[in-house]
Each structure stands twice: as C-alpha cells, then as structure tokens.
Amino acid sequence: MQQQIQSMMERALSEVAQATDPDALEETRIEYLGRKGKLTSLLRGLGSMDAAERPAAGQALNRAKEAVKVAVDERVTSLLSAQDDAPLTIDLTLPGRASRPGSLHVLPQIIEEICEIFHGMGYSRAVGPEVELDEFNFAKLNFPDDHPSRDLQDTFYVNDAVVMRTQTSPVQLRYMQEHEPPLAIVSPGRVYRHEQIDASHAAEFYQIEGLFVDHDVSLADLKSTIHAFIHALFGEDKKLRFRPHFFPFTEPSVEVDLWWESDRKSGWLEIMGAGMVHPHVFANAGYDPDRYTGFAFGMGIDRIAMVRHGIPDIRLLYENDLRFLRQF
C-alpha cells in the first residue's frame, strides 16, 4: 500500500511538473485530488485495511495528497506568472477608438464666466426681450427723442414704436419696474446694430449689462466693483483706467480702459462703459432718485473674446467653422 501511494504520488508530481498550461494542470489536479481522483480513491481503500496498518497508510496518503497539492499550487503560480509576463504583441502606435469631444462656443463661455464672477459678488441674472419698445431702449433710458445721442447707436426698426434692442440696458428698466432695491443683476444677451459688417463690426453681437442699486451707492463702489471683476476675469495684475464719458442713462459716466499687452500691440484698451444711474432713469422706473443711488455697467462680449484669445476678425465668431469652434 505504502508503495502504491509512493508511486502514485511520484507519477502525480511528474505530471504536475510537466504541465504547460493552467488548464492541463487543473485536469491533473482533478485526476489525482478530485472527489473521484486517484489519490482520493486510495483513501476510500483504507477502510478495508488492517486496523494496525491503517494509521500509517493514512498518514502517508495525507502526506502524498498534501505534497501533490503544494506542487500543483506552485506550478499554477509559476505557469500564471510566465503567462502574465508574456508580452502583448500589438502596434501601440495605432490610433485609439474614440469619439471627438464637442465644444462650447467662446461667446457663451465668456458670458458664463462673467456671470459666474458676478454671481459670486451677489448678482443674479435677469433677461429681457430682444425685440424691444423704443420707449425702453431709448426714451426711458434718457435718450431724448430726435437727439444726436440716438446716432450713437444705429437701429433696426420694426415699426415706429418697436426696435431691435441696441443694448442690454432696457433690462435695467424692466427689472427695476418689477423689483424694489436693494438689487444687483447682470443681464447678458444679444443686441443689434444697423451697421455694415466688417472685421470689427457685427450687426448682431453680445453684451452684458450690470446694475446695482441701494442707498448711498457711489462712484467709489462702482470702481471697486469693476476692479474686483476685471481682476477676476483677466488677472490680479491688470491695470485699469477710468475716464469720463457720456451715456444718456448714467451720470457721471465713465469708460473703463484695460492696459493690454500682446505681441502685436500694447496700450489702453476700451473694455466697458459704466456710470451712476441717471436720476431720470430711476424716475422712469418708479424709484425715488433721492432715496436710491446705483451704478450700471456694460461691455461687449465679442470684444472681450477677441482681445483675450487674439481673434482677429469678429466674423469668425459667427461663421461656426468647426476648426474655429474646437479651439475653445
């Protein structure tokens, strides 16, 4: 019996040693150690042996099983490790399989960025119609009827009383008519000017308007707000200049210049208009100009996009060539 066990173990160990793949090894394992395996069957034969011989034979059998099991495990590990280490022979330089990512248009991107900055400064977004009453686009914003200040903005007319808004400023009025101060809003949107289109002029483009109204708001508040905003958008190191200007709906009015340095040109760049809300505009919105003061500001999104990204021609923004769109 002992001999039988010994020779079977040796056979098993030799088969294990010769196995070349884990599947064959598994078969060998089952052949000897499985429920109906050769070694396992010997164990069943123990019952018919002499009681005196049984313990020794049992021990030998267990030792043999253990030895085969260890050999199998070791062989599996060594075979797997050889298999795991086998190099994969594919061309690693072939292109991957992927769909191209899309892109967000640079104009709405900048609008979102600006709104996000102002959101952090306590501003909420307001919207208004693009087809607007002349009254809201001009008259109530303190553009006198038939006055040269109307020449500042060439207008598309729908009829005598209705225009394509030339600025986002009418949203100020509409918002104030429905809300009480204190308030802080930004209003991005599309505006229309009856202008011949060229590299720097579009007839449809984007503006963003801001309005802040409370008791005792001053020019110092305006300057502080613009500084905080420009620094957030363009960087803390940016220099600004505030110079007097004229807008019918603000007084005092300012124009804000940004010191811009690029490979092509360095200098002051007109970036936005702003000012203290004109008392007439407050009155037209139903506010008491003696109770409230406030400031408003507005800027062209297209211009900011062009400056920031070095886009040479405004028409590129509206052509929607995918080679352009995917750059931003």
Next chain:
Amino acid sequence: MKLSVAWLRELVELPTEIDAIVDRMTMLGLEVEDVASVGLSYPHVVVGHVLDAQPHPNADRLRVCRVSVGDGELNIVCGASNVRTGLKVLVAKPGAVLPGDFKIKKSKIRGEESHGMICSERELGLGDAHEGILELSEGDIGQPADALYGFQDTAIEIEVTPNRPDWLSHIGVARELGAFYEKPVSIPDVGQLPAVGNDDAGWRVDIVDRSACSLFTGRLVDGLAVGPSPLWLRHRLLSIGQRSINNVVDVSNLVLHECGQPNHVFDRQLLSGMEIRVRRATEGEKLTTLDATERELAAEHLVIADAEKAVALAGIMGGAETEVTTATTEAFVEVAVFDPRVVRKGRRRVNLVSDASYRFERGVDFNRVEWASQRVAQLLTQVAGAKASDTVIRTLGDAPPKPARFFVRASQVNRVVGVPIPPQDIAAMLGRLEIPASAVTNDGAPGVAVEQPSFRHDLLEEVDAVEEVARLYGYDRIEVMPHAPMVRPGVRSDRERFVGRVRERLAGRGYSEVVYTSFMNEQDPDRLNLPATDTRRVTVNVLNPLVVGEEALRTSLVPELLRIVDRNRKRGHTDPVRLFHLGRTFEPRAGETLPCEVERLALAWNGSAHKAHFDRPARDIDLYDVLGETENILESMGVDAVRNVQGGEPYHRNGAGVVIESRDGQRLGVVGEIAPSVRRAFDLDQATFVAEFDVDALVASGRSDLGFQRFSMYPPVRRDLSLLVPSAVPYAEVVGCLRESLDPLLESHEVFDLYEGEGIAANERAIGVRLVLRSQSGTLKDKKVDGMLSRLLTTLEQRHGARLRA
C-alpha cells in the same frame, strides 16, 4: 474733429509734452482718436532768381531757365507760361521730395539738361493754384523754403460726445484744459462789438418761422478782394485737415473751428431784394447747395431766402448760386442760431452732415453769435482788405434760451462721488469751467447755487454739476475699496441651471455649440416646406434690413443650422457633424406690441455615426442614433420624455419625424430626418437630422426635486424572449404589454434582436427582448417569473396576435 496744438497753445498755456496734453484730454473725457504730426517741410527747396528764360530748342511750350540759387546756378527746364527773367521763385533742387512723394532728380527734357524744378503752389501742397509757378515777393536768394512756407504742428483728433458741443471748437477745448491746469484762456480780442440795429443800409432780416431760429445776425462787408489766403491762415486750416479755398471762405471756416459758431458769407450782389427771410421751404422748392447738388426741399427744411428764392439750407449748407467767388466784392455775413431739431430733421432728409449742421444739432452758444460775427468781419478786414459796416442787423426769434439755475447739495456730491468736497471747493471747480457758482445754504443744507452758461447745453440740474465736480476732481483719484458692495447672494433660476447643465453635457457628448443670426431668409419657410397656414410664416420684420430679403426674425432655428452644416461640409470637414444652438425664435402675438420670444435648443447631426477606425468602419448615422442620443440627453437632464409618432414637421422626411412630449402630453420638441427636398434646398447631399426643443417646456418637465429613489438590494432575473409579432404592431405596443404584465418588477427591457425575412412569415417580424426583473422585497423565484411571463404571453397573443418564436 481735429485740433491744432499750436492753435490751442495760443489760447491757453499748455505743457510742452504732447503726451501730457493727450493724457489730460483723455482723462477729462475728450476721447483722443489719433495724434499726428502735421506740417509742411521742404528740404532742398530754396528761393531762386530766374537769371534768364530762353525758349526750348525742341519744344514750343518749354523754356530753359538759368536760375541762381545762392550757392550757384542751375539749368532748369520749365513749362509754366508765367516763367520769365527776373522772377523770384521756389526751386526744388535734385534730392528734394515734394508732397505726394514726388522725387526731384537731374533729368534731360527733350535733349536739354534740367537740374531741378521751379514749383507751383500745388506742387508744394500749399493750395490749388497750378496755372503757373509761384511768384515770390519776399525771401532772399538761396534762402530755404522752410523759412517762408514751412510749419510744424501736431493734430489731435478727438471724438466729442453729443452732450458737449462746446468741445467742437478750439476755444471750448482750451477752456476745458485751462480749467484743469488753472490757466486763463486768452480769447482773441475783437475790439468793441458794433452797434446792433434792425436794418443796415436798407437791408433787413425777417424770421418767418420764429420757433426755428432764435437769433439771426447779418453784417454787410464791402471792398472784398477775394484771393489766396495768407500763409498763417492756410497753415492753420491745413493743421486741422481743412483745404484752403480762398481768403473769405477760409476766414469763415477758421472762425467755425475757433469758437464753434457756424457762419456763412453770401455774395451780396447775387442776393435779390434787400431782405433776408428765414422761412420753411415750400414743398418741392429747389436749391443747389455748395457741393453742386440740386436738392428738392420739403416743408421740414428751414431755408434762408432772399426776396425771391432759397439761398441756403439754414444751418446745413449754403447755396451755390450766391457763393463767394473771385468776383465778389460785397458780402453779407450771416451768423445765427437755428433750432437743433429743425436742423437735424432737415439734414436727415437731405442725408447731408456738414460741420455746421453737426454743431447746430448739438447746440451752439447763443452768446457767442455777435462775437463770431465781429470776428469774421475783423479777419476779412485783415486778410481780404474789406471794410465792415458799423452795424449788425440783429433779429430775434421766439424764446431766447433762459439759463437753468439750480442748487447742488454738497451731500449729494459726497453721496455720488464718494468723496466729501466742501461747497467752496465745488464752487471753485465749477468756476474754473466758467460755470457761475457760489457756495450757499439752501433750507439749511450747504451747497452751491449754479447758473447754466450759454455754451453748456448739458448743465440743467444737480446731477449734471455733480458730474462736472467728479470729472474735475479726477476719476483716478477716487479710491478703490478692498471690498465691492454686495446686497445678498446671487440666485440662479431653473432655466439658468438647466441651460448651463445641458450645454456642458452636449459638449461632453461631442456636440459643438454654434451661435448665429436671429434673422432668416425670406425663402426659408419655402425651403422648409412649410404649408401656407404654418404660423412660422408669420414673422416679425425689420423695416431696414441690412440685406434685402433678410428682414424677418427667425421663427425656427433650423434653416441657419442647416447652412452651418453645409458650410462645414463644403470646407472639407469629414468627421461626424454634431451641432447645437441655444437661441430665441420670434413669434408675433395678436394684440400685443412685442412678439413672443421663445428660447429654443436645436441640434443637428450629419455624416457618420462615429469616426472610422481600422476595425470599425464608419457607418452613416441614422434615425435610431438620433432618437437614442436625444432621449439619452433628455433623460440625463431629468426630462421624462415620450415619442409621439403621429407628428413630425413639414420639413421631416415622410415617416421619419417624431414629436417629443412629456408624460403628461406637453409638447417639448421634434426630432427627425430632413426631407430630401429640403436637404436639396439647403444644398446638403448627406442625410441630415435635426431636433428643436422649447427650453422652457424642457425646464418645466425636468425633475426639479432631485429626491432619492430607492433601489433593490436583491438579485435581478434576466430573461430573453424571442417573439413573433405581426409587422403592423409597433414595438411601443409590446412595451405597453410588458409594463402592464410585469410592473413593478420590470427594471429594464431592451431589443437585442430584430429580424424580418427568410424563415418568418411575410407579415411578421421577430423581436428579441431582454428583460431584467427585480423585486424590492426579496429574491424573485423562477416559478413566480414563469407565471408572470406566461400571463404576458397570453396578453400579447390575445391583444396583438404575438407569440413566442419556436
């Protein structure tokens, strides 16, 4: 408008550095557009003496001259008829470069050597005279021309905002700079103003339309010798980019740019009668203006007329017939104030902007009129040998302007500027701008009493003066605070959140955002195949489109989106095209002044379903890709959308469009394939798909409460059913049965196989459906599932004649 720095310096003391002046102007609100060196300089041009002038041996019209130029003699061939021995002339020597980059070199003209050129006025850029060479009365032989004719100046071009017409003159700008630098402005002395009368030597003025002209003055000037202007006058006008015409016109022009007051000089002998009438034009009346254009006038035009006819468009342009010419000896000098609105209407009607109309429209200085009249007379006397009459004919219209008087609260200045400035300082600042102001107390409030000066049409109330104080104080001196003011945290609307998220998601899925025009082409509704009754044919139109045929605001985002697809294809884009656009459409509303503006989301697909790869060839995109994409996106946005196949758009391919609705039947949008005929109308040669949604409808049907949904921890049971279903039964009906029989255990179902053809009856199709079932309350037992599936099959059989495929 261009300003001459030399001229400004005569009026007020200024820093030496041009940059300093420009910076200061900028910071005072005078927007500087351009700064340029101007002048005339003639290196290698000297005074010469014609020693003799012999006929050219080979040319009748030419002469060969010997000219002394101080350091020698030059042989010069000259074609001017007035060249003769003994003349003092200007000689451009070889090496000289005349205006227009005209280089003077040694040359041979018809066989005769010529070592330079004898110059005419025009060749020197001095004026228009080119009939002959310039004959000098002054200058020494050999003296450089620069000493006689050269000048150097700097021209600053400014853009003046409509509120400050007083800046449209050198005196006005000098006043502003003087106020800042605290230097006095020296306005030219015109001596004692002459007596004022109702008539002069029988000439009288009648203002017929008294509301359109508040003041009219006439001055009779005799003994004029019309001719070239003296050099100083020409230089002055050259500096500001104005052409010299003759001494009389130049004086008129100079005075306009000096004080901002337009004026006009008539040849008095060409006026009929001795009466000037300021009246409205009669309908159809004709007038040829100085620019040689005959204009037909209307009743809204104000004219200056003599006894018979209109002789000038008041405030806009003089008439050609009564223009000053070299023959003129007697003049009528008009200086007046016309109503800004009348001038504006008139010039718009004739579509003509002149220096005069530009100033009248914005407002001139009523109190400067007589000074200007006297200034014209003074200069005509000086440069044209004239003698002005002792009287000014002066006629007033209605309502001479009354200055506004108002009180400025010191507290308001502090409140708006954010800097406390004492009343005395406020008054002093305004005083420097020649605004009468004095510190006073009003109802116990300290402040400043202000009176509007006649040249400041923008100073009418407190806020206007506050701006002046802020401006003079300096915007740059207002301190920036460490914190910007804030009222409360900003809030975001549902739409804002939705739009923000959908944009990010679309870009992440491979869509490129496009931005395009709000207008559409008038043929777009036809191109989209819209029936005559379609509401999208009813548009909001602008009266003055940039392009004829593009007056309508878009009622659909689709047409331009298709053009963008086409453009990219034409430009050689080969990858799949996936685009989206967020924008408004405009729909007129009955009974409303303003249209309804609907925020929409449009998507477009064209080309292959994915980029080609070596083991996965490209496949054309089809409707199932598009439907799947759309539904996926909507689902990710929390929109529970269903298809309504009984819909689609007129521009959809027959049978290839669906309406997307919310569960409760609210229309959200449409998805479909573009019909071949529509595709051809947009020049697209590949299958193209579009979707268009109403953003607010999407927002409304999106899940706003993001409440947690419980999910089961028990294992799922998967079952595949292979069904034979009559072809006429849409899959949605099968799904209806699945839901009915298996809810709430049905977790998902998908079609893993779809087959029609051999082995299957012609009117049937095989649908392989993979079901996933799961219970919230325990592990599903096979027996239970079998029971449910058998009930499902019974239902499918009874309702639709479907059965399990053997």
